[in-house]
Amino acid sequence: MSHNAIYTDLSGYYDLMCADIDYQAQSQCVQRVHQLFGNGGKRHLDLACGTGPHVRHFLDAGFQSSGLDINQPMLDLAHQRCPEASFSLQDMCGFRADQPLDLVTCFLYSIHYSGSVDRLRACIARVHAALVDGGVFCFNAVDKSQIDNSSFVSHTAHQDGAEFRFSSGWYYAGEGEQQRLRLRIERTDGGGIQLWKDEHPMVAVTFAQLIELLEPYFEVQVLEHDYQRLSAWGGVSGNVLVVGVKRSAL
Known part of the structure; x- marks a missing residue:
């Protein structure tokens, strides 16, 4: 079975598979992150959006939200959940945005689907290109070590x-x-x-490697993986919330 086949074949069960996830809490947390670190804009793109539950919460909060994924059956369900949103079948490591963005998210550790360090680097570069100055890239990650x-x-x-x-x-x-x-x-x-x-x-990286990949493009903040309370990473936990604010010039 290919590494994406289970999501394609069982897309109707995906929401059950994620039934224990508090999408609202995650979305509201990142909205607070955007208020603290971002430019206040409302143009949002969710990478690896799946069936669109995060997009739904961003739309309900007043964002002009969109999503992309590499599995069409997932996007079909996302369209049903969020008919007013724009969705596209794209690889997050080579995507192009239809408009300049203020916020790019990637939830549920999906940044690791990049698969290799080179592709992760390409994803980071594409996000940087899509964001306006002061735009925010927010995602969660795990340290391989x-x-x-x-x-x-x-x-x-x-x-x-x-x-x-x-x-x-x-x-x-x-x-x-x-x-x-x-x-x-x-x-x-x-x-x-x-x-x-x-x-x-x-893709497997340490947090030090991840920060090194991000820093040419973003001012980086690393937070504890806590969607209820924003606090700086203490250097101990193995999963974190990463916030990158776009540098205006490379």
């Missing part, structure tokens, strides 16, 4: 008489620039159990 290969998160959801159990966890072999996101979906109903497993190749 702090990944616990035995750690998984799981939750259960129900739909159409079936029970779904979703599990995911990071895996890093200890060297190189690639880590993996391991996914497991188990569906149980009267007919028995169905099981899907997949591994997504993701």
Whole structure:
């Protein structure tokens, strides 16, 4: 199974897979970040937007919000959720924006879908090109050196008489620039159990490497991964919220 196939084939289950995520809290947190560090503009693009739940919250907060993703079935669902928004089928490492942007987001660690350091660098450059001066790039990330290969998160959801159990966890072999996101979906109903497993190749970086990639383009702030309270990263936790404010000149 290709590393994006599970999202294409099971796009109808994606929202169940993410049912434990507080999209509103995440969106409101980044809106506060934009108020603190940004230019006050409302033109927003969500990279790897999936079915559009974050875009929905930004629209409801008065943003002119749009999204892009590489899976059309996900975008079809995003259009249903946010008919007033603009969505495009694009790779976030080579996208072009229709208009200058004030805010670019990338939630749910999706920045790691860049897959390699070179592609991550290209993504950062494309975001910089799309933003106006003072525009903000905000995303969350994980440090490869702090990944616990035995750690998984799981939750259960129900739909159409079936029970779904979703599990995911990071895996890093200890060297190189690639880590993996391991996914497991188990569906149980009267007919028995169905099981899907997949591994997504993701770019692996330390926070020091990530900051080094960003600093030619952005003034960088690293915050604790806490959507309820904004505070500077203490240098201990292995996942963070990264804020980049566009430098006006390279």
